[in-house]
Amino acid sequence: MGFTASSTGFSRLKITEEVSNEKLSQIPELLIQHSFKDIDEIAVERSFGWVNFDDMLDTSWQESPPEKAHYFCFSLRIDTRRIPAGVMKKHLMLALKEEEQRNKEQGRKFISRERKKELKEQVHLRLMSRFLPIPAEFNIIWNTEKNMIYLASTQEKIIDLFMEYFTKSFNLHLELLTPYSLAAHLLGDTALNSLDYLSASSFA
Secondary structure, eight states: OOTTSSSOOOEEEEESSOOOHHHHHHHHHHHHHTBOOOOTTSOOSEEEEEEETTBTTOSSOOSSOSEETTEEEEEEEEEEOOOOHHHHHHHHHHHHHHHHHHHHHTTOOOOOHHHHHHHHHHHHHHHHTTSOOEEEEEEEEEETTTTEEEESOOOHHHHHHHHHHHHHHHSOOEEEOOHHHHHHHHHOGGGHHHHHTOOOOOOO
16 A cells, blocks of 8 residues: 555654765666666576656656656555465476476486475576566655655565665665654653653553
8 A cells, every 4th residue: 555545554663864965966877777688588596776656557657757746756666476385386396396206317316415406496586487476565755844754654674765766866864753753753852751750551
């Protein structure tokens, strides 16, 4: 789900350093430089990168620009190939049986651990080329006036990947605003002592 849905979960992040106008002017080009690369035709397990907020197939922002007033709007697209465990198990068993037959013909009694590992890697690579990757898209809204980022996900792995790739793409660092850090940001340093003594309550 993204920000255009009727409801969505999101995470709030803040850029930790000041962002100059010169840096902001470079963002559209940096988005293209670090855009998503398709892996439909190559046996790669995962690919991720930036895409157009309005069209996840647009990686050069031909449909619409990322600038929306004082916001940048774009998305993180992640394509992942998943081989079902049952399929992997079946084809590995077939490969091992074929290897056992070859060993018998050559007078060998067993398959070495290294050879089993090699066969598993070969089967995995072969199956990878037969399964299309599954795409996922996570919207991003960047308020350039407040240095605030809104990411349409609350998954820890997605947040970590986004923060790492954001820094790699733009050489800017992010802080995830947890309820504690958000309260500290809104209330100031004087409220930190009070926040430290807060405890959770259950509501019946």
